[in-house]
Amino acid sequence: MKFRLPPHVQELVAARNKLKDHFAAYDLRFTFDGNLVGDLGEAVAADLFGLRLTGRSNEGIDGYAPDDRSVQVKASGTRRGPAFRPVETKADHLIVLHLDYEACEGEVIYNGPEGRVVSELLPESWTGQHTVNLRGLLKLNDGVADEDRLPMIGSNQ
Template identity: 40%
Template sequence: MERLARTGQLVSELHAIVDQLEELYPGRKFTPDGHLVGSLGEVTAATLFDVALVNASTAGHDALTPDGRTVEIKATYGTSGVAIRRTSDGVAASLIVLKLSKEPDLEHEVVYNGPYDRVHSQLGRFQNNGAAIISLSRLRKLNAEVPATERIPGRRHA
């Protein structure tokens, strides 16, 4: 838990720096994205859920459950949606999507926790980069339909 608290503090400091940069350069965005947000989402999910992270950039999944299910983890600070990529290795068994909070005292939102196929079947056209965007509102609706038995269990201390 100490590591989680320190991570929250550092992320808050990072966002304070982003805010200062945006004040210095009006009209420019310095939003953390890409690998940084992905890694923050992965370590947050590993703290909240009973999963073990695999090596970074493992094709098709980011973590494994104790019973061997593969888990893809997506994270965003945004309010619109996330990109879901298709891989040559197929899709993971489960998907966790988090909306991360910039504030250390606010909880991250679990937007979706359930079977990957349930989301994959709802994706629209894949773009040239191999990704399709799905809205957070759509993911919330899908999440409401996931039975508890199909969710990745949370950690007791989280």
């Protein structure tokens, strides 16, 4: 499901695009990555799904849905799958967003139980980060029952 990025995020993207255009001769990309992408993803997910964000203090849980399910949010500006770190705390639910900065829109790649992704797409144990296969994630998303999804309540559709 696609959605428009919120106006305040569109302003940030427009400023980034002006920098990119101005310095085009130098092949600078001004990519959004790291903490900024994660923060943008959490903010957009909070608007779209009515999440109450926890802030930086809760490893593995980024917020809570209106029905009190714990939620982990993953976001990327690339078409690669999200990266996971081994953490003790697992969320009830996972939202994975692809943010297309050129089109100022996003797409919900996965909206369902986190446990399915962990058990079906991640190894039993690993160190560092492990990227989940995007094709596998999309396939899992297709199999999520409507009642297992968080309803989209935001107005960015």
